[in-house]
Amino acid sequence: MSSNGPRITAVDEAAGRLGLHPGMALADARAIHPALRVEHADEDGDAEALESLALWCQCFSPLTRPDSPDGVMLDITGCAHLFGGETGLIAALAARFVRFGLTARLAIAPTIGAAWGLSRYGARRDRGNAKGAQIADGPLHEVLAHLPVAALRLDERTVAALTRLGLKSVGDLLGKPRAPLAARFGRELAERLDQALGRAGESFEALALPPAWRVERRFAEPLITLEAIETALGQLACDLARLLERDGKGARRLVLGFYRVDGWVTHREVRTSAPSRQPRHLARLLAERLDAIEGDAGFGFEAMTLGAFDVENAQAHQEKLSPDADGQGDAPQIAPLIDRLVNRFGADRVTRYEPFASHLPERSARPVSVLKHAAAHASPAPDWPAHLDALADGASFGRPLLLLARPEPVTALFEVPDGPPVRFEWRRVSHRITRAEGPERIAPEWWRVAEGAGRLTRDYYRVEDEAGRRFWLYREGLFERANDCLDAMPAWFIHGVFS
Amino acid sequence: MQHDLTHEAESRSAQARRLRAAHLSGLVRPLALVRPEQGALPVGHVAGHVAVSLGAGELDASLPDRGLALGALHECVPAGHGDFAAALGFSLALAARVVSKCAADARPGGVLWVFPTHCGFEQGRLHAPGLMAFGLDPARFIEVGVQKTRAMLWVMEEGLSTGALAAVIGVETGRDYDFTASRRLAMRAERSGVTALLIRACKQADGSGGASTAATTRWRIATEPHAHQLGAAGPRIGQGHENPGVGAPRWAVSLIKSKRGMPGHRQVVEWDHETLSFRMAAALAGRTPVSQNRRGTGEQAGSRKWAAAS
Numbered sequence: 001m002s003s004n005g006p007r008i009t010a011v012d013e014a015a016g017r018l019g020l021h022p023g024m025a026l027a028d029a030r031a032i033h034p035a036l037r038v039e040h041a042d043e044d045g046d047a048e049a050l051e052s053l054a055l056w057c058q059c060f061s062p063l064t065r066p067d068s069p070d071g072v073m074l075d076i077t078g079c080a081h082l083f084g085g086e087t088g089l090i091a092a093l094a095a096r097f098v099r100f101g102l103t104a105r106l107a108i109a110p111t112i113g114a115a116w117g118l119s120r121y122g123a124r125r126d127r128g129n130a131k132g133a134q135i136a137d138g139p140l141h142e143v144l145a146h147l148p149v150a151a152l153r154l155d156e157r158t159v160a161a162l163t164r165l166g167l168k169s170v171g172d173l174l175g176k177p178r179a180p181l182a183a184r185f186g187r188e189l190a191e192r193l194d195q196a197l198g199r200a201g202e203s204f205e206a207l208a209l210p211p212a213w214r215v216e217r218r219f220a221e222p223l224i225t226l227e228a229i230e231t232a233l234g235q236l237a238c239d240l241a242r243l244l245e246r247d248g249k250g251a252r253r254l255v256l257g258f259y260r261v262d263g264w265v266t267h268r269e270v271r272t273s274a275p276s277r278q279p280r281h282l283a284r285l286l287a288e289r290l291d292a293i294e295g296d297a298g299f300g301f302e303a304m305t306l307g308a309f310d311v312e313n314a315q316a317h318q319e320k321l322s323p324d325a326d327g328q329g330d331a332p333q334i335a336p337l338i339d340r341l342v343n344r345f346g347a348d349r350v351t352r353y354e355p356f357a358s359h360l361p362e363r364s365a366r367p368v369s370v371l372k373h374a375a376a377h378a379s380p381a382p383d384w385p386a387h388l389d390a391l392a393d394g395a396s397f398g399r400p401l402l403l404l405a406r407p408e409p410v411t412a413l414f415e416v417p418d419g420p421p422v423r424f425e426w427r428r429v430s431h432r433i434t435r436a437e438g439p440e441r442i443a444p445e446w447w448r449v450a451e452g453a454g455r456l457t458r459d460y461y462r463v464e465d466e467a468g469r470r471f472w473l474y475r476e477g478l479f480e481r482a483n484d485c486l487d488a489m490p491a492w493f494i495h496g497v498f499s
Numbered sequence: 500m501q502h503d504l505t506h507e508a509e510s511r512s513a514q515a516r517r518l519r520a521a522h523l524s525g526l527v528r529p530l531a532l533v534r535p536e537q538g539a540l541p542v543g544h545v546a547g548h549v550a551v552s553l554g555a556g557e558l559d560a561s562l563p564d565r566g567l568a569l570g571a572l573h574e575c576v577p578a579g580h581g582d583f584a585a586a587l588g589f590s591l592a593l594a595a596r597v598v599s600k601c602a603a604d605a606r607p608g609g610v611l612w613v614f615p616t617h618c619g620f621e622q623g624r625l626h627a628p629g630l631m632a633f634g635l636d637p638a639r640f641i642e643v644g645v646q647k648t649r650a651m652l653w654v655m656e657e658g659l660s661t662g663a664l665a666a667v668i669g670v671e672t673g674r675d676y677d678f679t680a681s682r683r684l685a686m687r688a689e690r691s692g693v694t695a696l697l698i699r700a701c702k703q704a705d706g707s708g709g710a711s712t713a714a715t716t717r718w719r720i721a722t723e724p725h726a727h728q729l730g731a732a733g734p735r736i737g738q739g740h741e742n743p744g745v746g747a748p749r750w751a752v753s754l755i756k757s758k759r760g761m762p763g764h765r766q767v768v769e770w771d772h773e774t775l776s777f778r779m780a781a782a783l784a785g786r787t788p789v790s791q792n793r794r795g796t797g798e799q800a801g802s803r804k805w806a807a808a809s
Binding site for chain 2: 333334336337338340341344345349350351352353355361364365367370382384385387388391392397398399400401402403404405429434435436437462463464465466467468469470496497498499
């Protein structure tokens, strides 16, 4: 909404024929045509739709991006031959857009600027069945010469100023000396002109990084059933595995893309713990992510792509000579199992233990995601015996089997201040202690005191109760300190359970 | 298609052959037991079942293969609410024996540990340095935290299917574990040779663990106190080197189900962390049960011993 009331942001073809155009005040338009049907502009919705359209266009080229407010840009370098040349590509694209109910104006040109200008301002020519599609054939300055200056992606003020000076088409600018133009209209004009003509480079920021290796399959009939999708998935996995095999690579991340006939796209991603290129394994991992795909299929998927990311070198290994057994011959690998677990439960739920150089029990060992662990496979395996030596002086039963998530306070009865308790109550159960070992003193880590970590010394005792249950208790704080500074009396906690 | 069919038929006939062979060797087994030298073997290769000796002769004797069968499902049931740690310790001790056997056979030695996350909050989480006492290398452990028993069973099945592990240890707390689920685990374990150990939540007061399952063995585990050397007067501890200490883990173990053998009676075993094997606690300790009215004497004996040592 501007100061003079609502304005038109977009018109359809019929309204355009009636002489309405974007930028017009709505009141004026209503005055001309009282029966006008008006919808509110939804800029966020448009941007979202444009982005999803750009994503869908990835089934034509991996490098696409939305070109707001009303365009989609595709880098089709090396892609056109898959569709029978540029004419075929543009025809296929146009046919899809017609089916989606979109009024699209398509253009192919050697530069981003030229394609932008051609698609928006190019004269409409029929090429095959692609209505209004433009392909820049011939030298760029000839193609662009008859376009209006607005086709150079200039702001409105520059366009208006140029028009006022009588410089109406790009051709008018081409012969002019550059210095006065740049002085009068700023560097932008010269830069846009150079970019359109290919004299200056322009980077293309794609929506998503292209995968290192990518395979795709298109289907004459859209796929709707899960069986068909799984079959296609198996073929894609085989294709990708062949590519990876050829180059001696293995993928750590795979993205499976589904392109629906009505221009909607969805992805499924899996990660692997080790670089993999076994088609059966990859397909199985991906197949587990297909649970809701049938509900999303709608009228079916017309294309599927499989991209390999995070590709690493993977050594070739001897496949079995006879393909009868299901990989039973050689030693089975743990990586497929880990991948399946990770893809079902998430990477942080499947962990390995890693020692950490701290005497505090809760910090001495920590779970590390298997993926992180596998990523650091170059580092040597953790030396647990040495770690235990450092921790508990090599005592075999020095550490409990179960460590509580956080130490729980217990009420303890003790004979002498520095001795173990005689009796303690934990979770409303009273335990009479018959045996005890200790204390093992663990001092706080003074360098972490600022972090609010435990500030008090702990004296750990291993105790056994009448029933033979063993616990790991500790007293937090020291008695002499408590007397000195009238601090709280030392409290007892249980930190672990022995088997 | 043709090829697939023939392939399937082949695999089916191979399976039938295997089954027949298993059946035949099952018939041979009783004969083999008659042979005198068979009993002397610590590790039995009987009826296709590989078993690992538990180290304690009496414990082995109660099992049909003279050891814990590999590639089978074994259940450990805590006798009471506070015996979870004991059941876990016992199953880890079993796992340690299995892993050492697998290492000797040059088979993979990894262990998959599956636990419900709520169990981790209640009972505590497995502490990697504590595993070392069982001779288990924490680096070989993969830990999976799951929400539900059904997910736990899925993980166990996956682990048992790969054959790239030595053992899979799970904790079952829900109601979804039934005969069918146990049969699935047992069949996968048998096919891959990976041993499945399942700690069952205590549902029944008698610790039987509820409905029947397809487990090869089921053990009931309770903690067992060491001898009451300190008497009723309370501990005399922290007084220097005479401190008897807590010592090795000790459990009262009952074999309450054995698929191909007889259930055993209650045995008190200890875990020896130096030989990484079980030992019979009573035999080594040589103690006589201290009855209620003789406790005074026990205490005196204890204090005499203290005096002598100090």
